[in-house]
Structure formats: C-alpha cells, structure tokens
Amino acid sequence: MKFSILVDIQLLEGISDPAGATIERALPALGYKEICDVSVGKTIRFTLEATSLSEAQKTSEKICSLFLTNPVIEEAKIVIEELS
Amino acid sequence: MSASVGVVIFPGTNCETDVVEAVSSLGANSELLWHGDENIHGVDSIVIPGGFAHGDYLRPGAIARFSPVMKAVTKFALEGGPVIGICNGFQVLTEAGLLPGALQKNRGLKFLCQPAVLRVETTESILTNKATTGESLHIPINHFEGNYTCNKETLKELQEENRIVLRYVNNPNGSIDDIAGVCNKKRNVVGLMPHPERACNDLLGSTDGQVLFRSLLAA
Numbered sequence: 490m491k492f493s494i495l496v497d498i499q500l501l502e503g504i505s506d507p508a509g510a511t512i513e514r515a516l517p518a519l520g521y522k523e524i525c526d527v528s529v530g531k532t533i534r535f536t537l538e539a540t541s542l543s544e545a546q547k548t549s550e551k552i553c554s555l556f557l558t559n560p561v562i563e564e565a566k567i568v569i570e571e572l573s
Numbered sequence: 574m575s576a577s578v579g580v581v582i583f584p585g586t587n588c589e590t591d592v593v594e595a596v597s598s599l600g601a602n603s604e605l606l607w608h609g610d611e612n613i614h615g616v617d618s619i620v621i622p623g624g625f626a627h628g629d630y631l632r633p634g635a636i637a638r639f640s641p642v643m644k645a646v647t648k649f650a651l652e653g654g655p656v657i658g659i660c661n662g663f664q665v666l667t668e669a670g671l672l673p674g675a676l677q678k679n680r681g682l683k684f685l686c687q688p689a690v691l692r693v694e695t696t697e698s699i700l701t702n703k704a705t706t707g708e709s710l711h712i713p714i715n716h717f718e719g720n721y722t723c724n725k726e727t728l729k730e731l732q733e734e735n736r737i738v739l740r741y742v743n744n745p746n747g748s749i750d751d752i753a754g755v756c757n758k759k760r761n762v763v764g765l766m767p768h769p770e771r772a773c774n775d776l777l778g779s780t781d782g783q784v785l786f787r788s789l790l791a792a
Contacts, residue, residue, distance in 0.1 A: 500677075505720055505747060507682040556639075559632055559668065561675035562722065 491572040492537045492545040496557055496565050499530035504562045533557055536572065545569055576601045576790045579616030581646065581662070583608040583626035583637045588659065588770060592622045595773040599783065601790050608640035618655040618699070618789050619646055621662030623715070623768060633661055633676065633718050634668035643669055655699040655792040656762045660716055663754075663764030672757055672764045673731070674723030676716075680747025684717040688778070689767055690742040691753050698738045698756045699792035700763040700785050710781040712767040714745060719766040721748040721755070731755055738763055761792070 500506050508529035516524050539545035549567045558565045578596045580589045580603055593603045604614055608626075613619065626637035637643065643665075650656045650671050658666035666672045679685055693701050693708045704710070723731070728749060731737050739754035746766075754765030769782030 504722065505678040505680055507678050511682060556635065557631070559635070559675050561667075561724070562677050 490539060490541070490545075492539060492542070493570045493572050494535050494537050494545070494549050495568040495570075496533045496549070496553060497530065497568070498533070498558055498563050498565045499528060501562055501564055530563075542569065542571065576617045577615070578603045578789070579606045579613050579619045580604070581606045581608065581619065581621045581642055583624070583640060583665075585626050585628050586622055586624035586661070588623035588661075588768065591768075591770040592620050592659070595770040595782065595786055596620075596790070598773060599786055599790060601786075606642055608637070608642045611641040611645050613642070613645045613649055618792060619649060619657075620789070621646070621656070621658040621665050622770070623660030623662060626661055626665060629661075632664075632668065634664035634666075637665045638669040647671065650757075650762050653759060653761050655789055657700055657789060658762075658764040659768055659770065660714075660719070660766055663766055664718065666762060666764045671762050672755060673727045674721055674755065676718045676766070677720045677722050678718050679716070679720050679745075685719070685745055686715045687713065687745065689714045689745055689753070691739045691767060692742055694737050694740055695735050697735065698760045698763050698788075700754065700756070700765070700788050701738055703788040703791055704784045708784075709742065710739075710769075710772075710784070711779040712769050712772045712782050712785075713779075714767050715771075716746070716766055719748070720746045721752040721766070723749065734758065736760070739765055739767070 509527045513527040740751040756763045769785040772779035772782035
C-alpha cells in the first residue's frame with residue numbers, strides 16, 4: 490500500500506519567527522488590519538510504502554522525531570492519505 | 574610534537590581555512606576532515622567550523638548530523654576528546670545531541686555580522702582553560718540562527734553546573750540568559766556562535782580569539 494504523507498511543521502509558541510512577523514507587519518499596507526498571529530512553517534510531502542495505515546503513521550512519526558523536526562523549537566502535524 | 578587539530582568540512586562549510594590559519598599561527602598542525610569519511614585520522618582535537626553545512630536545508634545542522642564523519646566525532650567526544658563547534662558547528666553539535674538546546678532565528682529580523690564583546694564565565698572548559706573568568710573578549714558574530722534557546726530545566730542545569738562558558742555583554746540576538754557558548758557535562762564539548770578564528774590576527778582588529786584556541790590546544 491502506498492500512502493501520501495504531509496508533514497506540517499510549525500515553530501513552537503515563543504520561538505522567533507521573523508518571516509511571520511514581517512508578513513504580519515506588511516498586511517496593514519494592503520488594508521488588512523484585522524490579522525494577527527501570523528506564523529510561517531514548512532510542509533514536507535512524501536510517498537511512503539507500508540503494509541497498513543498504522544504502520545505508515547508509526548514510520549512517519551519516527552522520521553519526524555528523528556529528522557524532520559527539532560522538538561526544542563518545532564512541532565509537527567502529520568496528515569496521511571492512502572493512495573489508490 | 575605539535576598538537577593536531579581536525580577541522581571538519583561538510584559541503585557548504587566556509588570557515589575551515591580561517592580555523593586552519595588560526596591554529597597554525599599558534600604552532601599547531603591541522604588536518605581537514607571530509608564529512609564523508611568516517612575516520613578522524615588520530616587528531617588530538619576537533620573543530621567543526623562555520624558555514625552552511627548541506628546548505629542549511631531543513632534546519633542548520635540537521636543533515637550534517639548524519640554525515641559519516643559525525644559518527645567518529647561523536648565517538649571521540651563521548652570518550653572525552655576535545656570538540657568545539659563554531660557558529661554552524663554549534664548548530665551541528667546541538668542537532669547531533671552532543672550539546673543541549675537549539676539555535677533559533679535572531680530576535681529582530683536581521684542577519685547579524687558585527688563585532689561582539691563576550692565575557693568568559695568559566696575557565697573549566699576545553700575552550701577557556703587558558704582564559705580568565707570575567708575577562709572580556711572582542712570576537713565577531715556572523716549568523717541568522719544564533720539565538721540560543723532551551724527549556725527551563727535545561728537552562729537551570731546549565732546555570733547550576735556552570736556550563737555557560739561565554740555570555741554576550743550586550744545581547745545581540747535574543748539568546749536566553751545572554752548565552753554565547755555552552756559546554757556538555759564533561760566540559761570537553763563546547764559550542765559557541767561567535768567566530769574566534771576571525772579574531773586571531775591584528776590585521777583583523779582583535780587577537781582575543783587566540784586564548785580560546787590556545788585553550789583547545791592545551792586541552
């Protein structure tokens with residue numbers, strides 16, 4: 490079975506996010522003054538072959554904690570979709 | 574026989590020649606250690622210099638950590654061998670788990686390339702054993718992700734165990750507790766964001782970095 494994995498990585502609250510701050514400061518110039526809490530993270534997509542959804546979940550979580558994120562400054566959400 | 578310093582090169586490292594020049598000026602030999610080689614050739618100490626290892630992709634140091642040379646560096650460090658990581662090298666050491674914490678982006682929005690004044694907080698480390706506690710060192714910084722952070726428990730441990738080796742006199746980047754450099758529990762692994770190799774010659778405006786390399790060579 491093949492699964493499409495999307496990992497959404499965001500900085501933990503309180504971690505410096507100059508890209509988010511810059512975007513937030515630029516928005517009022519476009520007339521959007523009601524926007525706050527802008528944060529910039531990153532997404533990583535890959536295709537994974539696994540025998541089951543739970544195995545795909547387990548493998549993705551392991552890759553995330555071992556490599557894709559640094560738990561001191563980041564957190565991740567994993568979205569898994571089975572490919573037909 | 575002169576001490577031999579291994580200087581690690583990843584693709585994207587760009588301060589290795591400066592480190593070689595700095596240690597050579599103090600009479601030491603140096604050997605460049607390519608990241609793909611798991612052998613550290615019997616060197617007496619190791620420097621992981623600054624730059625953008627593996628393009629800083631994913632996170633600074635995240636990919637460098639898995640380079641073959643890091644297996645040998647980790648073994649050397651765990652056996653008590655002296656290892657320092659400068660700037661990107663500091664980021665590599667935190668990602669590799671040889672030092673606690675992480676380097677987040679600078680407070681404010683800027684890449685910082687400027688002189689900095691550091692205070693030596695302890696002489697009990699392989700980077701400061703020839704320095705004096707309380708001494709001020711003029712050593713430049715050059716980084717975007719140099720804002721040291723860690724959780725409360727780690728910070729308390731670093732403070733209580735006197736493992737904050739260097740602090741900024743005027744914190745330029747938002748680092749927690751003004752931290753510019755920390756060491757591990759055994760005090761044989763030190764990471765610092767400032768570049769001592771750029772302060773080892775009068776032509777560069779400061780020779781304050783020499784005392785740190787002299788410490789490493791004496792370790």
